[in-house]
Amino acid sequence: MKKRKTGDIIFDVVNVVIMILLMIATLYPFINTIAISLNPGLDTVRGGIYLLPRQVTLENYKAVFASGTIFPAFLVSVARTTLSVLFGLSLTTLLAYVLSRKDFVLRKPITMLYVFTMYFNAGMIPVFFLMRGLGLTNSFWVYVVPGMVNAFNLIVIRTYILGLPDSLVESAKIDGASEMRIYFSIIIPLVKPVLATIGLFIAVGSWNMWFDTFLYNSSNQDLSTLQYELMKLLSSSLRTSSSGAMASGGVNADAVQTNMVTPMSIRAAITIVAATPILMVYPFLQKHFVKGLVIGSVKE
Amino acid sequence: MMKQITWSRIKKQKELVFISIPFVLYILLFAYVPLWGWSMAFQDYKLGKSFSEQTFSGLKHFKLLFLDDRFLRVLRNTLAMSTLNLILGFTTAIILALLLNEIKNVFFKRTVQTISYLPHFLSWVIAAGIVSMVLSTDGIINIMLLRLNIVEEPILWLSKGKYFWGIFGLSTVWKELGWNTIIYLGAMTAINPSLYEAAEVDGAGRFKKMWHVTLPGIRPTIVILLILSIGRILEAGFEVQYLLGRGMTMDYAETIDLFVLNYGIKIGNYSLATAAGIFKSVISLTLIFMANSISKKLGQDGLL
Numbered sequence: 156m157k158k159r160k161t162g163d164i165i166f167d168v169v170n171v172v173i174m175i176l177l178m179i180a181t182l183y184p185f186i187n188t189i190a191i192s193l194n195p196g197l198d199t200v201r202g203g204i205y206l207l208p209r210q211v212t213l214e215n216y217k218a219v220f221a222s223g224t225i226f227p228a229f230l231v232s233v234a235r236t237t238l239s240v241l242f243g244l245s246l247t248t249l250l251a252y253v254l255s256r257k258d259f260v261l262r263k264p265i266t267m268l269y270v271f272t273m274y275f276n277a278g279m280i281p282v283f284f285l286m287r288g289l290g291l292t293n294s295f296w297v298y299v300v301p302g303m304v305n306a307f308n309l310i311v312i313r314t315y316i317l318g319l320p321d322s323l324v325e326s327a328k329i330d331g332a333s334e335m336r337i338y339f340s341i342i343i344p345l346v347k348p349v350l351a352t353i354g355l356f357i358a359v360g361s362w363n364m365w366f367d368t369f370l371y372n373s374s375n376q377d378l379s380t381l382q383y384e385l386m387k388l389l390s391s392s393l394r395t396s397s398s399g400a401m402a403s404g405g406v407n408a409d410a411v412q413t414n415m416v417t418p419m420s421i422r423a424a425i426t427i428v429a430a431t432p433i434l435m436v437y438p439f440l441q442k443h444f445v446k447g448l449v450i451g452s453v454k455e
Numbered sequence: 456m457m458k459q460i461t462w463s464r465i466k467k468q469k470e471l472v473f474i475s476i477p478f479v480l481y482i483l484l485f486a487y488v489p490l491w492g493w494s495m496a497f498q499d500y501k502l503g504k505s506f507s508e509q510t511f512s513g514l515k516h517f518k519l520l521f522l523d524d525r526f527l528r529v530l531r532n533t534l535a536m537s538t539l540n541l542i543l544g545f546t547t548a549i550i551l552a553l554l555l556n557e558i559k560n561v562f563f564k565r566t567v568q569t570i571s572y573l574p575h576f577l578s579w580v581i582a583a584g585i586v587s588m589v590l591s592t593d594g595i596i597n598i599m600l601l602r603l604n605i606v607e608e609p610i611l612w613l614s615k616g617k618y619f620w621g622i623f624g625l626s627t628v629w630k631e632l633g634w635n636t637i638i639y640l641g642a643m644t645a646i647n648p649s650l651y652e653a654a655e656v657d658g659a660g661r662f663k664k665m666w667h668v669t670l671p672g673i674r675p676t677i678v679i680l681l682i683l684s685i686g687r688i689l690e691a692g693f694e695v696q697y698l699l700g701r702g703m704t705m706d707y708a709e710t711i712d713l714f715v716l717n718y719g720i721k722i723g724n725y726s727l728a729t730a731a732g733i734f735k736s737v738i739s740l741t742l743i744f745m746a747n748s749i750s751k752k753l754g755q756d757g758l759l
Contacts, residue, residue: 166661170554174567177551180629181570184585187595191588202593250478259471260464265479272486274686274743278732279712280719281492285485301485304478334470363578366694370720386580389587389698419588426584433576441572 185430188423192216196420215424218416224376225384225425232362232381235298239361240354242303248350250304251312252342256324266313269306283370292371295378298361308353315349316342352443359440362432385425388418496730502723516730526714526731532620533710536691539624541684547628548635549677553665555636556643571633579630583698586626587613613699616707623695623708638680639673646672679750686746689735711735 186206191199192215194208203209219225253259254266276282283292291297323345327337365382372378433440465472496516498509520526551571558564574582589595590612597609612618650668659667693712700708709717711731719728 160660163661166557170557171563173554174558174563177632178567178570181574181633183595184589185573188585188588205595246478249474253471253475253478256471258468260461260468261472261475265475268479268482268487272482275736275740276486277489277492278729278736279715280495280725280729280732281489283720284492284495284725285489304481334474359576363576363580365578365580382578382580385584386698389580389584422584423588426581430577430581437573437576440576441569444572444576 188426191420192423192427194420195415196417197415199420200417215416215420216428218421219424219428224379225381225428227377228379228381228384229428231295231298231378235295235380236358236361238299239302240357242299243305243308243357244350244354247304247308247353248312248343248346249338251309251316252338254309255313255316257321269304269309273306279370286371293375293378294372297367297371298364298380301367302360305357308356312346312349312353315346319345351439355436355440355443358436359433381425381429385422385429388422388425391418493729493733495725496727496733498726500726500729502725512726516726517734519727520730520734525709528706529709529711529714529731532707533689533691535620536623536696536710537688539620540627540691541681541688543624543628544631544635544684545677545681547632549639549670549673551632552636552639552643552673553669555640556669557661557665568633568636571636573633574630575634577630579694579698582626582630583695586622586629586699590622613701614703616704619700619704619707622699626695626699638676642673642676643669678753682746682750682753686743687739688742689739 183206187204190204190206190208193211193213194204195210195212196215198209250265254262256262286292286297286301291300319342323341324337327341332340363382365380365386368378368380368383369386373383494506497511497513499512499515500509555564555567558567591597592609592611596612597606600606601609610618612622646669650672651664654664654668689711691710691712693710693716696708696710696713697716700713711734715728715732715735718724718731
């Protein structure tokens with residue numbers, strides 16, 4: 156056995172130290188935010204909250220959920236995410252199957268029509284006018300319909316289906332099965348792994364989106380989403396720089412005063428509320444996203 | 456003859472054709488119909504008038520755009536931020552991938568990866584909130600600088616335009632660094648282990664192996680990703696800039712997308728905003744086609 160050289164050991168030590176610093180730099184802001192969200196707001200202003208709250212309280216979270224705007228927005232976010240996943244998955248998979256059929260006459264033009272949209276779009280203003288023309292502004296459906304069938308997801312699922320043996324579809328056709336029957340009884344059961352990946356892609360994208368609310372539905376509080384509420388809170392506290400006794404978006408002044416919460420502590424609590432669903436599915440996310448990224452990058 | 460055959464094939468596959476029609480209509484409606492809106496850039500567009508009632512103005516708005524100091528500044532900001540992103544993004548991800556590849560303890564490596572991918576999944580709203588907390592007057596950065604006596608009083612990071620590009624670049628690195636390593640790590644697993652053994656026999660140490668085996672092994676991946684991102688050089692985005700920018704930093708934070716938003720949606724100057732949007736779309740598309748043909752010439756698969 157060869158002896159390890161000193162240089163080698165130094166390298167390993169330095170490398171491990173760099174990795175640990177990287178992990179701290181990534182995690183510290185989260186841990187700090189959690190600590191602030193659990194600490195009494197007025198106490199936080201004194202400073203000195205780093206990794207742990209000085210005293211644990213749920214007042215900030217109570218104020219968040221008691222405010223008239225956050226909880227409804229949370230429900231809208233859940234609804235848009237669920238529906239986006241349902242519609243997105245079922246429609247994208249169906250088209251992916253059709254485009255995976257090598258003998259299909261329109262395969263090439265339809266694929267091109269979709270792939271081209273990955274590199275080109277008409278721009279914000281024309282799309283805004285289209286949405287308005289279609290009655291999708293001031294409407295819940297703008298969260299679901301425009302992004303339902305997305306080129307990237309389509310290619311990933313299609314590539315996966317192309318990897319299945321051709322003989323499956325062919326023998327079913329010889330037996331006289333219709334296309335829809337082949338799709339439902341042969342393809343769907345086999346593509347479940349890639350559907351998990353794409354389902355998570357869509358869910359994360361939809362959950363994290365705030366810009367469509369901002370652009371299309373900002374005048375209708377009933378259609379506000381959690382990310383958009385967080386965004387409003389963030390920008391109001393950024394624009395009035397001090398973290399004093401300012402009442403902030405949606406959380407009424409009474410709550411701010413009586414419960415001793417501050418905009419900063421509220422913001423921390425909403426950040427955690429908005430991040431929690433992602434953190435909960437994170438173990439699956441990591442596994443499936445990496446897979447999806449690899450499939451997607453191998454063959455576009 | 457050809458047509459007849461195609462027609463009969465269509466008939467034979469009518470089930471598949473029938474299924475695909477709604478999808479064709481869908482993508483035409485949402486991705487291609489808006490192209491009609493480009494006509495706004497060539498008119499003095501007024502809301503509420505029909506297409507024939509608008510006054511045609513030719514290239515006026517494009518000319519206005521390039522005479523506008525604000526747009527030229529916006530162009531500078533866009534290029535500066537995307538170039539910075541390109542350089543920082545590539546170097547940090549490649550270095551991290553190289554370092555991760557040297558970690559032999561599987562558990563430790565996986566832990567680092569799991570943690571470093573995390574910010575990628577959170578929205579920019581959350582990330583921007585975290586960035587602004589870290590950079591606030593009583594945030595951790597200012598506390599550290601004060602404790603180390605590097606500064607006398609806390610720096611108002613987000614209020615000064617000159618810091619904005621740097622904050623943008625580093626925030627993006629913080630959020631996407633781990634995630635960007637995935638492709639490189641994947642490429643590294645495809646390197647033939649016998650190359651390392653051969654290098655070892657020749658007496659190569661750790662750094663030499665990284666430099667002469669690992670890095671050349673992922674070079675094709677680096678080249679293709681680099682070409683692709685040059686095609687996206689006008690895509691500096693708007694989310695980070697919108698979320699972290701303020702009035703006093705807008706001279707540095709405003710990008711093309713933000714300009715379109717500010718002129719179009721906020722002020723209602725749809726013609727000028729659309730002209731800016733068209734400028735961006737056309738340049739981007741040209742760059743992407745160029746990138747595509749370059750990557751094909753280099754023997755890589757094209758994009759289209």
